[in-house]
Amino acid sequence: MINETRPEQFENHSPATRFLNRIHLDSLLLAGLLILSLLSLLILYSTSGQHIDTLLRQTTRIAIAFSAMLFIAQIHPNQIKRYAVSLYLIGIALLLAVLFFGDIGKGAQRWLDLGLFRFQPSEMIKITTPIAIAWYFSEHSIPPRWKEFFVAALLVAIPTLLIAKQPDLGTAILIASSGAAVFFFAGISWRIIFSSGSALVALMPVLWHFMHDYQRARVLTFLNPESDPLGKGYHIIQSKIAIGSGGLYGKGWLASTQAKLDFLPERSTDFIFAVFAEEFGLWGCLCLLFLYLLITLRSLYIAVEAQDTFSRLLAGSLSFTFFVYVFVNIGMVIGILPVVGVPLPLISYGGTSMVTLLIGFGILMSIHTHKSLLPH
């Protein structure tokens, strides 16, 4: 095994690409992510009421997140794999710390005050969980059998349940799906998929029983938003109005009435897609979805190209989770999924999820650019 790492050598690539490869960045992914970040600034300028301060703050966050990505990309996947268990355990420990000492914000206990900054361990878990599962499967024979399945399922269930308890349903869903993605890419048999799936469905009533009232309300509102137009259904109704009134070409940049006149709540954060749809119309939405698709496909390509099981599983999971992010957010904004509080990747205002997402892309880039010359 040749452990020495070096950038890919593609002689026919441009100097810029070669330079990016040397610093372990993927040019296509980087381009996509930068376009998204610019789009984010564009829409935030509109939703904030043309507030320059908001843009500066978001720009700072983008810069921090991209730096984090650049930093992570330098770390060899083997190093990540080596610390998989420790990272996982630290994550769980921090989650427990939140449970006991965490700050309460907006009715949920998610934050850990570290003096210098506030930290959301659940964000870290989004990365450490797929790393741990990928490590576990790569250490065992593939495809996993019932025994591996149960151990890995436990590894996913612990953080998922701890986060659902905070309560943060959106993140719990993302973590569960990132774990499930590893299972799936590891080649878990369809039999296990279907039987565990049916077990989950059977568990639904139990889950319902343990849900918080506001979570139940969200699910109920999702089923019939018009039942409470001024209360719980207000978000969905107003966001549908925003999207629908955008039409094919949209009302134009800065011309959203729903957002500008305060009808649309959470317009800079979770519901930013509604403003995008109102201002840029169906064409704009299709372009945005296409951009997300490109980024997902590039990530999946990186997974396919990955050289070892760990990298491959991790890359697959990160790609899929990214897409789930997009799907859950847009799905809830356009009213086909319950409102679960997931931001639109790289577009929504806010730094935490952006840093986590870009760390994920940093790992993907690291996987793609740290390739050993294996005998084929």
Add this chain to the structure above:
Amino acid sequence: MPQHFALQNIYSENRLFLSRIVVIFSLIILLLTALVARLIYLQISGHEYYSTQANNNRIKIATLPPTRGIIYDRYGKILAENIPAYSLELTPELTPDIDETLTRLKHLLNLTEERVNQFKHQLPRHRSFDSIPLLMKMDDSTVARFAVVQHEYPGVDIHARLIRHYPYGSIGAHLVGYVGRINKNELKTLSAKDYKGTHTLGKTGIEKTYESELHGLPGHAEIETNAQLRPIKTIKSEAPIAGKDLHLSVDIELQRIASHAFQNHSGAVVAIEIATGDILTMLSHPSFDPNPFSSGISTTAYNALQNSDQNPLFDRALRGQYPPGSTIKPFIGLAGLQFGLTQINTPLFCPGYYQLPNVNHRYRDWKTWGHGLVTLNDAIVQSCDVYFYDLARTLGIDRIHQFLGQFGFGQKTGIDLIGEKSGTLPSRVWKRQHKKLPWYPGETLITGIGQGFMQTTPLQLAVATATLANQGTLVRPHLLKQDTPFNNNSANPTTDLNPAYIRDIINSMINVVHTPKGTAYKLSKNIAFKIAGKTGTAQVFTVKQKEKYDAKKLSSKLLDHALFIAFAPAKSPKIAIAVIVENGGHGGTTAAPIAKKIIIDYLNKNAVL
């Protein structure tokens, strides 16, 4: 990485992974298709619907209520105006719990239970986004008390509104009328479009009669609002059209003089400018303050007015029907002259009573011992009943009915005021219709002295007097000042009355005031001009055959009504007047002085003297 696995293993693992990538890829495409399908549904199929919704969200139509027309008197004094007042208003749509809010407001502002209940009754009549007044007029301390805690009352706001104000208060109350809250029945007939944003309308008097002129038309503004319903900008607006200002013929100062002259009596006075038909004064006394009505009068206050013995809400001038009593005599006398049945100097012996042939019943004269030998002139001056019993008998009811009709008795005058009564001018036909009985000869006699079935309103009496002063050409009274003087000759049919007979009657009426035997002789003191007048006394209580009318024995409620009609200056009459003082006793004592004050003031002001 484990060193021992076989290439075969790597190969199958790769294949498995690739197949899973394909599945995931298909899943992603499937989910994306779902998103796109939903977006197409919302943005293409639902575009129109959601666009409308978005506009409904942001555009609110605000009604700009028109300013009600101002009512002026003859000299430009303001009788009704609009003054700004703070009102407390509640918008149901923005109020989370209306009952709870009302309960808290009730404690905070000491609202009466009744006001709160009234408000609750009004609620269903309004749309939920209308701002409905709870208090129409807030004093400064109430405004202050509410303003500090306003944030605790979502949907409740202080508004500046214009409310109707009547500077002269009770002086012109019946005439000008008042505005009040629109009630359920009125709401059914009103045009919802024209009355959007208006909470009151004219309920009585000029305010009601000229409602459509005074009201004006509302304007509209399309206002872009944000989610908190705060207006952002006006998109389109159409200014309201203010109501027309009205200039009345009434002289409010004259009205005030009349009002003071009544003191504690109840009654009415109507004064008409003969040449134009302008109503100069039209007062019903006692009156009431119309101002509380415009800000929403309380039931307690309203009931107090309603149940008062003196009945202040009742417009006696327009709707009160009284027997004309002896004030009818000049008209009966004129009829006698016109039909050639008597001359102004034809004598008749008055023994103090009159009897029909073969009937024992004695029709008494007010002077028990009789007037002795009297001419028609004497009979008017001294108000001899017997002379008119005889004249009425010879005239017969048919001719009386026909003749008095020319002066407007028994018909509405057509004044521009809603609710006028027509009085009663009896006839055989009338009696058969209303009493199902034939006409008896004795009834003709008492009609001759203005008693019995005959009833007139003070307005009718004033019109008849003006018509007499106008040489028999009917005067048409009106309250709205017209720019061009009323042209009597072209607008009214000419009469076939002999001017010489009219002169005779007018001379007798002058004698009523200016000769010592006249029943209103006291009036002649200190005046530089001649007044033609006639006193009257209308029976409220019928004295039995053998009894005597004794004022001291009767309660004030049953005392005779005092009447007086007059016009002046007698030789070229300008103003005609009719006064009724309820339970005032004799016309010359209580009613005539009121007329004199008005006549003097009017003539002074118009520089006729």
